Amino acid sequence: MPSWQARVMNTCTRTLMKPMMRFGSVESMRAMTSSMDGPQEQALAEDIRAKPVNREDFKGEWVRIAGKRSRKTVLYFPGGAFIIRTAIQHKSFVARICRAANSKALIVHYRLAPEVPFPGGLEDCLAAYHHLLEQGIKPQDITVAGDSAGGGLVLSTLLALRDEGTELPANAIVLSPLADLTYTGGSREFNKKADPMLPTHRASQMHELYLGEASKKDRFVSPIFADFDGFPPLLGMVGSTEILLDDTVRAAAQAEKASVPFYLEIWDEMIHVFPMFTILPESLVAVDRIGSFINNSELDKVPSEYGSSSYNPPKQDSCKWLPRRMLEGPAQTL
Amino acid sequence: MEEYNAASNEAEDFASFDDGATSYSRKGPQREAASGGDALGEVLEVLYSEHRYISSLLDKLELESAKLRPGKIPDYHLLLDMVDYLIHYPDQYHHPREDLLYSGMLENNTTFKKHAERLHREHDTLHHYSDELYTELSTITDGRPAQQAELKRRLERYIQGYRQHIAYENREVFPKAKGTINKRNLAQLQKRTHYIDDPLFGTEVLHRYQRLSRSFGAKLGVASAELVAKEMSGIESFIGRLSSAADTAQSLRDSMGQLRKDSWEEQLSTLKEHATLGKRPNIAFLPAALMKNHIRHLRQGFNDMQDILSPQQSESGHNKVRG
Numbered sequence A: 001m002p003s004w005q006a007r008v009m010n011t012c013t014r015t016l017m018k019p020m021m022r023f024g025s026v027e028s029m030r031a032m033t034s035s036m037d038g039p040q041e042q043a044l045a046e047d048i049r050a051k052p053v054n055r056e057d058f059k060g061e062w063v064r065i066a067g068k069r070s071r072k073t074v075l076y077f078p079g080g081a082f083i084i085r086t087a088i089q090h091k092s093f094v095a096r097i098c099r100a101a102n103s104k105a106l107i108v109h110y111r112l113a114p115e116v117p118f119p120g121g122l123e124d125c126l127a128a129y130h131h132l133l134e135q136g137i138k139p140q141d142i143t144v145a146g147d148s149a150g151g152g153l154v155l156s157t158l159l160a161l162r163d164e165g166t167e168l169p170a171n172a173i174v175l176s177p178l179a180d181l182t183y184t185g186g187s188r189e190f191n192k193k194a195d196p197m198l199p200t201h202r203a204s205q206m207h208e209l210y211l212g213e214a215s216k217k218d219r220f221v222s223p224i225f226a227d228f229d230g231f232p233p234l235l236g237m238v239g240s241t242e243i244l245l246d247d248t249v250r251a252a253a254q255a256e257k258a259s260v261p262f263y264l265e266i267w268d269e270m271i272h273v274f275p276m277f278t279i280l281p282e283s284l285v286a287v288d289r290i291g292s293f294i295n296n297s298e299l300d301k302v303p304s305e306y307g308s309s310s311y312n313p314p315k316q317d318s319c320k321w322l323p324r325r326m327l328e329g330p331a332q333t334l
Numbered sequence B: 001m002e003e004y005n006a007a008s009n010e011a012e013d014f015a016s017f018d019d020g021a022t023s024y025s026r027k028g029p030q031r032e033a034a035s036g037g038d039a040l041g042e043v044l045e046v047l048y049s050e051h052r053y054i055s056s057l058l059d060k061l062e063l064e065s066a067k068l069r070p071g072k073i074p075d076y077h078l079l080l081d082m083v084d085y086l087i088h089y090p091d092q093y094h095h096p097r098e099d100l101l102y103s104g105m106l107e108n109n110t111t112f113k114k115h116a117e118r119l120h121r122e123h124d125t126l127h128h129y130s131d132e133l134y135t136e137l138s139t140i141t142d143g144r145p146a147q148q149a150e151l152k153r154r155l156e157r158y159i160q161g162y163r164q165h166i167a168y169e170n171r172e173v174f175p176k177a178k179g180t181i182n183k184r185n186l187a188q189l190q191k192r193t194h195y196i197d198d199p200l201f202g203t204e205v206l207h208r209y210q211r212l213s214r215s216f217g218a219k220l221g222v223a224s225a226e227l228v229a230k231e232m233s234g235i236e237s238f239i240g241r242l243s244s245a246a247d248t249a250q251s252l253r254d255s256m257g258q259l260r261k262d263s264w265e266e267q268l269s270t271l272k273e274h275a276t277l278g279k280r281p282n283i284a285f286l287p288a289a290l291m292k293n294h295i296r297h298l299r300q301g302f303n304d305m306q307d308i309l310s311p312q313q314s315e316s317g318h319n320k321v322r323g
Helices: A004-023 A026-035 A037-043 A087-101 A120-134 A149-164 A200-211 A245-257 A281-296 B002-016 B029-034 B039-065 B076-088 B090-108 B110-141 B148-177 B183-191 B207-215 B217-276 B285-309 B311-322
Strands: A048-054 A059-065 A073-077 A104-108 A142-147 A171-175 A234-239 A262-267 A307-312 B023-025 B193-195
Touching (some): A004 A026, A026 A037, A048 A087, A073 A120, A073 A149, A087 A104, A087 A281, A104 A120, A120 A142, A120 A149, A142 A281, A149 A171, A234 A245, A234 A281, A262 A281, B039 B076, B039 B148, B039 B183, B076 B090, B076 B110, B076 B207, B090 B110, B090 B148, B110 B148
Parallel strands (some): A073 A104, A073 A142, A142 A171, A234 A262
Antiparallel strands (some): A048 A059, A059 A104, A262 A307
């Protein structure tokens, strides 16, 4: 059962935001998100420190909490349907993750469509990961995370890194990832009305802008169809009424096929990328869990009042890099 | 004689590897031969042009395979489409046609044996490489992990091998065909060569290769722009000739009207003259005279039209006049 705050929020977004997303143009949606930047900027906690990164191969922003020195680094790919940037909202959210995980983070402001279609944005994400390695940060101290379109980019980045033979990060987090641009997930149909935020048909039009000449079945466009062999442990969070529910569920299934540990969390009636919204009690719990996962690559069950979770345990022979305690069989396995 | 027989046997051996296979041509050179054109020249021209197409595809393949490195996103589907084309067109139609040509060359020239053996071996190797790449790229596009470094090495080997093969054929083999291939060889080649449109570079792009074709966009855009310019200039000159013909026709009509008028006046003045001299006017003669004038003017008009529509003939006609 979702909190009353979540129910109010669902009603508001269903009434106000969903119609706008259904009919708004790229420009109007960009204008809407940038109009929220001012108030969001003022609401940022005072101890958040940010430093822009302006490199030729990618743009981004370092975020850390003042007075904290951390070994862990989160490489974060923000969402926005590949066409919108919500820099301030994401800065605030990523700072919360940094606080929960005692880490610093590099947010990648990858190039957006339609100005730069696929694979421009993904190449920026790859460049950012290589930049972290060049900075001397060890892969085992890196978590790659992202939400929505950024969640899809997380999976695509892992695929690309694995294929090119680069050492993969310690773990990865996908929040309501957009991982299938062929739209074959059943939830696109059965959650069409239930989803409080995302309209189905409009989303596909937006994604066409990102695709350019690429094939929808390209492994880097729809990573859901690729083999996850060799991936690090993953955490996936999604709302039960999202049209993107099946993208996360199928990512978990792909991970299971490849014997990759995947913590799948389905939160009851939660809005798209709900951990971003501090107004929701569920968000606070979720961010704490994200923090734990970054540090330990393992989690307890989702509290039953919030939803359900499942976990596919790794196989001994295929996951030698995991902590021994996970290989011995975690208690939270469902 | 013995040497000739030996050469024939070798030719048969060489040809036997694709025995019974039918080779296809994009342009159908046999049609040119039937019209009395240079049949061998046409065959070679088709092979040369296919080499140019394959070379441009190899350039594209090289460009895409260069993305098989850290930080870059290769388009595996596009790579697969390219290899698929190379398997389904050059390997099945272009190379067998070349092999038919080489068997003819070997039949008439024993010294060609070492070339023939090498070319045969290279065709086999290229076919093997392309099959290998096709299998690997298919599994990758099906989702299996890619070994980028290994794939890149294989692609580079394939591209380099193909380029060397094409260069060797262009430089060493095709020029030798002239003077070696006889009419019987050509007839055999034409018998076993049928028309097929190139599925990528031909007039109609196969659905499977449409994305690949679009990826050539800029290059083809330039080519088609040139083609359009050529076509347009042809159309313009045709329109120009038509309009000058129309002008001539108009001026002919005017002049014929004037001539007819003159002719009438001439006839009338004759009548008047006859009347003045007290002679009986020959009225029966009048329509025949008019018709004769009319036919003369029409013939003159047709000749003018012919000159206008056939500039060369017109020029020679003018030269004749000048001469």
